[in-house]
Amino acid sequence: xxxxxxxxxxxxxxxxxxxxxxxxxxxxxxxxxxxxxxxxxxxxxxxxxxxxxxxxxxxxxxxxxxxxxxxxxxxxxxxxxxxxxxxxxxxxxxxxxxxxxxxxxxxxxxxxxxxxxxxxxxxxxxxxxxxxxxxxxxxxxxxxxxxxxxxxxxxx
Amino acid sequence: xxxxxxxxxxxxxxxxxxxxxxxxxxxxxxxxxxxxxxxxxxxxxxxxxxxxxxxxxxxxxxxxxxxxxxxxxxxxxxxxxxxxxxxxxxxxxxxxxxxxxxxxxxxxxxxxxxxxxxxxxxxxxxxxxxxxxxxxxx
Numbered sequence: 014x015x016x017x018x019x020x021x022x023x024x025x026x027x028x029x030x031x032x033x034x035x036x037x038x039x040x041x042x043x044x045x046x047x048x049x050x051x052x053x054x055x056x057x058x059x060x061x062x063x064x065x066x067x068x069x070x071x072x073x074x075x076x077x078x079x080x081x082x083x084x085x086x087x088x089x090x091x092x093x094x095x096x097x098x099x100x101x102x103x104x105x106x107x108x109x110x111x112x113x114x115x116x117x118x119x120x121x122x123x124x125x126x127x128x129x130x131x132x133x134x135x136x137x138x139x140x141x142x143x144x145x146x147x148x149x150x151x152x153x154x155x156x157x158x159x160x161x162x163x164x165x166x167x168x169x
Numbered sequence: 170x171x172x173x174x175x176x177x178x179x180x181x182x183x184x185x186x187x188x189x190x191x192x193x194x195x196x197x198x199x200x201x202x203x204x205x206x207x208x209x210x211x212x213x214x215x216x217x218x219x220x221x222x223x224x225x226x227x228x229x230x231x232x233x234x235x236x237x238x239x240x241x242x243x244x245x246x247x248x249x250x251x252x253x254x255x256x257x258x259x260x261x262x263x264x265x266x267x268x269x270x271x272x273x274x275x276x277x278x279x280x281x282x283x284x285x286x287x288x289x290x291x292x293x294x295x296x297x298x299x300x301x302x303x304x305x306x307x
Contacts, residue, residue, distance in 0.1 A: 086301060087301075089303070090301065090302075090303040093303040093304070094303065097304070132288060136272075136284035136287065136288070137284075139269075139272045139273065139284070140272055140273070140275070140277070140280035140281065140284060142273070143273065144273070145175075145270075145273040145274065148269075148272050148273035149269045149270050149272070149273070150269075151269075151272075152265075152268060152269025152270070152272045152284075152287055153265070153266065153269045153304045153305055154304070155269075155284070155287065155288065155291075156265040156269065156287055156288065156290070156291035156302075156305050157291070157301065157302055157303050157304060157305070159288045159291045159292055160291050160292065160294070160295045160301040160302065161301060163292055163295050163296070164295065164301045
């Protein structure tokens with residue numbers, strides 16, 4: 014254990030080591046990220062949020078086996094949503110980062126509320142003048158998310 | 170009911186009106202067989218209200234709304250309470266897919282309320298069947 018690990022929070026330490034590694038690998042010159050359209054940025058944000066949601070649901074299922082079966086369905090659907098959205102991202106989607114791992118186990122009401130929030134926010138995005146195919150996909154995903162909200166609420 | 174070719178505002182609104190006509194017809198059949206008659210009639214009323222709103226939107230935009238047909242082919246046969254519930258769930262799921270296809274073509278001032286209608290169809294589909302889906306299909 015180094016003295017940095019003692020003094021820095023775990024995530025900051027990992028970020029520091031990761032950042033240092035990146036600088037070394039790039040010879041001190043960081044390549045600028047390619048231009049990302051607002052539409053693609055929105056898709057990437059959704060994928061990241063869904064990845065975090067999946068990890069939170071898996072953690073809750075592990076902590077509460079009674080919820081494991083229904084949460085498995087919701088997790089699988091969200092994975093299918095991510096697969097469908099990935100088609101709209103021309104650039105590689107970054108792997109789920111360390112920060113996506115939930116620090117504390119979420120609760121079923123929280124996950125259920127998140128499903129409803131996802132549905133509303135994805136419908137807003139679908140109506141924001143994006144391409145028709147992405148809008149249609151998001152509309153279908155939002156329909157599924159509001160079903161998840163009702164499905165999880167029924168377990169409470 | 171299959172989604173018609175949706176390529177602009179007019180075709181999107183016409184497809185939604187056709188979807189409403191089909192749902193109203195189907196709920197008539199469902200109400201005749203399902204034990205929860207009131208629920209089926211409420212759902213039919215929901216589509217009638219939506220149809221009227223969309224027809225009013227057509228008038229505002231100078232579009233002639235597509236008329237209802239005499240009859241519609243049901244996606245699943247209805248014989249009893251169980252099959253009526255299946256059809257109700259299918260109708261709502263199909264509506265969800267129609268509304269999802271229309272969203273990007275609808276005028277901004279109606280898109281938000283149509284988004285809410287899409288959500289109500291998804292919830293209604295779940296309530297009829299108890300099944301959650303990753304994607305709805307028409």
